[in-house]
Amino acid sequence: MAECVHLLPRRWFLLSSLLLVAAAAAAAPVVHGYGGLTVGFYEKSCPEAEAIVRKVVAAAVHDDPTTTAPxxxxxxxxxxxxGCDGSVLINSTKKNTAEKDAKPNHTLDAFDVIDAIKEKLESKCPRTVSCADILAIAARDAAVRQGQWSKDGNLYEVETGRxxxxxxxxxxAVTYLPDSFDGIRRLITRFASKGLSLKDLAVLSGAHALGNTHCPSIAKRLRNFTRHHNTDPTLDAAYASKLRRECRSERDNTTQLEMVPGSSTTxxxxYYSLVAQRKGMFHSDEALLRNDLTRGLVYQYMSSQHSFLRDFGVSMVNMGRVxxxxxxxxxxxxxxxxVN
Structure with a gap:
């Protein structure tokens, strides 16, 4: 997950078309099973499983609100x-370099939270709850909005059984993970290879509402983008100047840049308002404006948070089935x- 304003005159035409698309494509965020997965898989074998995950995640986010994005x-x-098999958590060995040590994953964090959850679950229900399911449940709980969607605040129900x-x-990992410099065609190809749609691409990009990045991740957008442009021309010029002032060195790993300034933990x-203004942090964010459907969804979600949150749950379930x-x-x- 996880990068033109001159198109604004087409906005209302696109939105009206999207209403028909959304009506046909959007499903209720509550689902009940797919390919061996089911909501409530641990109901009998470990009935407190999801509550344990929620408790550990809530404590971690309370201590450090920036834990949500990781x-x-x-x-x-x-x-x-x-696929969603927990392989990102496996350590490298002398004979194998694992996913977590691939360059795109060097900035991954919160492994300690997953380890804390697993320790509690192993104590309560030994060898019952998979690490892959822990990742899926913890991701849902990281984006929880208390009381908005159900009695326990869930955006969606997580299918488990992985x-x-x-x-x-x-x-x-280097081959298959989307890159922050990907253009729209490359992003479409990557998502399609996982059975995910254009709508899933636009919706899951909304996870960039959370978290921070560092100067090296956007250095190319600010300086020496191509031989013809020192700055990525798809980035708002004034915003680019602001970012250059904050990132005086492309090797600056200390300065934190909020993905959504002033709102990186909410x-x-x-996020979609920033994308529409060409102020998305990554080139892959701006790429959403380069396709009729994804661009229309950007404008739909910036004016309807309810639609975004509803569709986010659906797309997270879709991704969790890969x-x-x-x-x-x-x-x-x-x-x-x-590995055992």
Whole structure:
């Protein structure tokens, strides 16, 4: 997950068309099973599983509100490589460089939160709840909006029943993970390869409402973008100047840049307003304006937060179904960073 204002005259035409698309494509965020997954999979084997995840996530976010974005990113980065099998959590060995040590994953965080959850679950229900399911539930709980969607504040119900994979490859992570410099065609191809639609692409990009980045991740957009442009021409010029003042060195790993200035710990639709103004942090954010459907969704969500939050739940469920291991496939790891 996880980068033109001159098109504004087309906005209302696109929005009216999208109403028809949304009516046909949007499903209720509550789902009840797919390919061996089901809502409430642990109801009998570990009835407190989701409550334990929620409690640990809530405590972590209370201590550090910036924990929300890393938890969402872990699930996203897991699902795009070998499917949602927990392989992003596996440590490298002398014989294998794992996903977490691939360059696109060097900024991943919150592994300690997942480890804390797993420790409590192993104590309560040994070898029952998979690390892959922990990632899916924790991602949902990181984006919780208390009381807005159900009695316990869930944006959507998580299908569970995934099992953990035994293989983790840094090379595969480099190949399959979306890049912050991807254009719209490349993004469409990457998402389609996982069975995810244009709508899923636009909606899941909304996770950039949370979190921070650092200067090296946008250095190319600010300086030496191409031989013809020192600055990425798709980035608002005034915003680019502001970012250059904050990032005086492309190697500055200390300065934190909020993905949504002033709102980086609040999960809402503000991100889409920035994208429409060409102030998205990544080139891949601006890429959403380069396709009729994704551009129309940008304008729809910036004016209807309810639509975004509803559709986000649907797309997260869609992503959580990618190439899952269920039944007798895979394993239930005792420690998320180690294969049994």
């Amino acid at each position: 938890l969402l990113r872990l699930h996203f980065h897991d699902c795009f490589v070998r 099992r953990d994979g035994r293989v983790s490859s840094a090379k595969e 999960f809402d639709a503000t 190439a899952v291991l269920t039944g007798t496939h895979g394993e239930i790891r005792r420690t998320c960073s180690l």
